[in-house]
Amino acid sequence: MRELGLSVTVDRIGNIFGVRPGKREGPPVMSGSHIDTVGTGGLYDGNLGVLAALEVAAVLNDANLQTEHPFCEGVRFQPDMMGSTCFQGGLPLETALAIEGIDGKTVGDELTRIGYAGDQEVGFPVKAFMELHIEQGPVLEEEGIRIGCVTGVQGISWQELTITGVSNHAGTTPMRLRKDAGYAAMAIATGVRQIAKDMGGNQVSTVGSLTLHPNLISVVANKAVMTIDLRNTDEALLQEAEQRTQDLIQRVTEAEGVSYSTRSLARFKPANFEPAMIDMVEAVATEMGFSNRRMPSGAGHDAGLICLNAPTSMVFTPSVRGISHNIEEYTHPEDIEAGANVLLQCLLRLLTSP
Amino acid sequence: MRELGLSVTVDRIGNIFGVRPGKREGPPVMSGSHIDTVGTGGLYDGNLGVLAALEVAAVLNDANLQTEHPFCEGVRFQPDMMGSTCFQGGLPLETALAIEGIDGKTVGDELTRIGYAGDQEVGFPVKAFMELHIEQGPVLEEEGIRIGCVTGVQGISWQELTITGVSNHAGTTPMRLRKDAGYAAMAIATGVRQIAKDMGGNQVSTVGSLTLHPNLISVVANKAVMTIDLRNTDEALLQEAEQRTQDLIQRVTEAEGVSYSTRSLARFKPANFEPAMIDMVEAVATEMGFSNRRMPSGAGHDAGLICLNAPTSMVFTPSVRGISHNIEEYTHPEDIEAGANVLLQCLLRLLTSP
Structure with missing residues (x-):
């Protein structure tokens, strides 16, 4: 300059x-x-x-x-x-x-x-x-x-989702008794993709980051931290994607018996x-x-x-x-x-x- | 002693x-x-x-x-x-x-x-x-x-699955053009849970470890490394779970256009x-x-x-x-x-x- x-x-x-x-x-x-x-x-x-x-x-x-x-x-x-x-x-x-x-x-x-x-x-x-x-x-x-x-x-909605379950032995815990934070996170991530597919148009949705704890082969994860990136050119549709994602999180975590918290990382109209x-x-x-x-x-x-x-x-x-x-x-x-x-x-x- | x-x-x-x-x-x-x-x-x-x-x-x-x-x-x-x-x-x-x-x-x-x-x-x-x-x-x-x-x-089957896709921008890549290694991994993980549910009995299945690269909020993952832990008291059923998992991996990776490799980490009858x-x-x-x-x-x-x-x-x-x-x-x-x-x-x- x-x-x-x-x-x-x-x-x-x-x-x-x-x-x-x-x-x-x-x-x-x-x-x-x-x-x-x-x-x-x-x-x-x-x-x-x-x-x-x-x-x-x-x-x-x-x-x-x-x-x-x-x-x-x-x-x-x-x-x-x-x-x-x-x-x-x-x-x-x-x-x-x-x-x-x-x-x-x-x-x-x-x-x-x-x-x-x-x-x-x-x-x-x-x-x-x-x-x-x-x-x-x-x-x-x-x-x-x-x-x-x-x-x-495009409008951008970024959130971080932390899921807390119970860490347990992968061999001895019957499927029906699991509170698997990793499973809940991954079910939400695949659901987020499905929402983008269902909404079509300019809606894009990405889970680019997921970290499991303790992240061991034989241990059911007790904690998962993931990001959800939603974008749309239309504010009403972006809000719809956010609402559907929120409903999905609620549904999956309830079914698995795990708790969660979310934190907004960015929101641009x-x-x-x-x-x-x-x-x-x-x-x-x-x-x-x-x-x-x-x-x-x-x-x-x-x-x-x-x-x-x-x-x-x-x-x-x-x-x-x-x-x-x-x-x-x-x-x-x-x-x-x-x-x-x-x-x-x-x-x-x-x-x-x- | x-x-x-x-x-x-x-x-x-x-x-x-x-x-x-x-x-x-x-x-x-x-x-x-x-x-x-x-x-x-x-x-x-x-x-x-x-x-x-x-x-x-x-x-x-x-x-x-x-x-x-x-x-x-x-x-x-x-x-x-x-x-x-x-x-x-x-x-x-x-x-x-x-x-x-x-x-x-x-x-x-x-x-x-x-x-x-x-x-x-x-x-x-x-x-x-x-x-x-x-x-x-x-x-x-x-x-x-x-x-x-x-x-x-129980018999134990442990494998590591590495999925390779294409890293790309989370906002600009239309859903239909994605080769998302993270999505493929998470879809497989939820499918592995479904297989255990469908098989019932003593079948248990766990994805306890998953690591994404580059693991960033706004980047479609180009690589995912995950473990799959399958157990059953019956060798024939354990083999069935392994085969169903293999079919699932094949189906999901083909649909997403990503490649994969697997490596056995342990196998006990x-x-x-x-x-x-x-x-x-x-x-x-x-x-x-x-x-x-x-x-x-x-x-x-x-x-x-x-x-x-x-x-x-x-x-x-x-x-x-x-x-x-x-x-x-x-x-x-x-x-x-x-x-x-x-x-x-x-x-x-x-x-x-x-």
Whole structure:
């Protein structure tokens, strides 16, 4: 950012901004993404949108173009979209800074340690926001389409479910007398899949994490901790999936005679982008001759939070075999070029509009 | 053992024997059990049978009784019934010594390290074998019965199943395109429970261990490693359970488009004790006024291996709430006393018979 002559600031939750001034003062057009990814992730998730926005700034510099509005590039800091959530006003700063990580350290202490506890207050008006991102799913590649014009972000419901049963000997405990926390967890997990199948449409449901205790071959598990990830583009349907899951948990745990507790890990409503912004992405992609389609995002994105306060859309590029959150994540260079050019043209329109 | 004046030997697989001579030379009457238990186990599993046999030797000493036959007490060393298996001739010594533990160290090296690589050859003729053990199940307590006259040991089939799918983003991958190793594992686990329910009788089935990779909330698992524990008192039914489980694995993995491999961790046929030995336990318990019932053992025991070469039975005492392989494992002192007295009287009959 400094090499590109941007004026760099860091806010108190660690969001990093680089501003390229326009003719006017006032809310900037903003683009960016996140530089972290999941523990097993690849190279593209997040970073693509950061590098593409930097490339747009470089192109503006090379063309010596003074835009109408300032251009601002932001990246977020962990955990999941916390920077964007604070920026958008969805989480008080002091609450976020006090959050403990799995290692017991707080966000605030860690930001100070790495030198990213900035002094800028969190949040400012944004004229418009654009984010380039890999699709992280298989749809564009399957249909042979180059550009996704993103209509919004799926709502996300994450919960952790802890089931407590009775640990016992696997050989001597008749089936009818078992209170098997592991069985209950696995029956719920398969039921969660069935709910997604029954609901159809955009409903997706995943149990990606399950830990049994004591996790021994010959011992009925007395404790199971699992996560349930539910997503839908429609808030009413997402609530239906949550309710069905709750009923399932109730039914299975009662039948097995085990107890349970749940804890919400995240809950984001579906976000719908502004129609004019989606139209613009579609028009630019079509004018540039790139095959394109409208589609919702299945993954959560910073744009899904920023859009609550500013006109927003996203540009998706295909993910090879739909693989993401995986070291094999890959997007072809020609697809990246196409996506970055759509981003550039969209930003130019926004930056030079009256 | 030394305090009781027994002559102590250790064999090359670490089995420890204390011999109290009788009037005659020749095969001894033997009693004992194991001193290890599972990682989360309690105080009684195994140790009770070792301490009870020591107590019998102490009683014989206190009574200054010279028995007809020598009395020998043995305990086994880890892993699962390896000492008894070698003693019985079911596993070559050199194979056992070369087995690597989960820490990569071999049985032989560890035996040498702790000073229990004895110089006695493994295995010798035994006139009869008796083992006192906690039931490790809820049946005796439920029925208010003090002594279990054990008729045999359930057959055990242990396998490890590894399922390989494709790791992917939980939000963007449509349900129909998933190759979810975790889902396949959990569907198999619930199916394994259903097989036990459908078969009824003495069939028990447990998935006590399941590990997902990468085990993250928002990532479809690409790998699942699970154990399947099947037990039955009837070999044909145990084979039926194995076949049904195999069919289930085939069906579920095909439907999900994931691959799998299996590995046998243990396989013991059901063992039936000699009728005369079971009759003796029943007669002794009844003569002493203890309520008793015949029952198979759901757990594996050293007696289940020794019985292949020598007349064998076991005495069970109740386990409170059927809990075993758990730190809460408990047996009331009066039940232990009753069980140890039945053991004593059975051993006296065997030791003093012509």
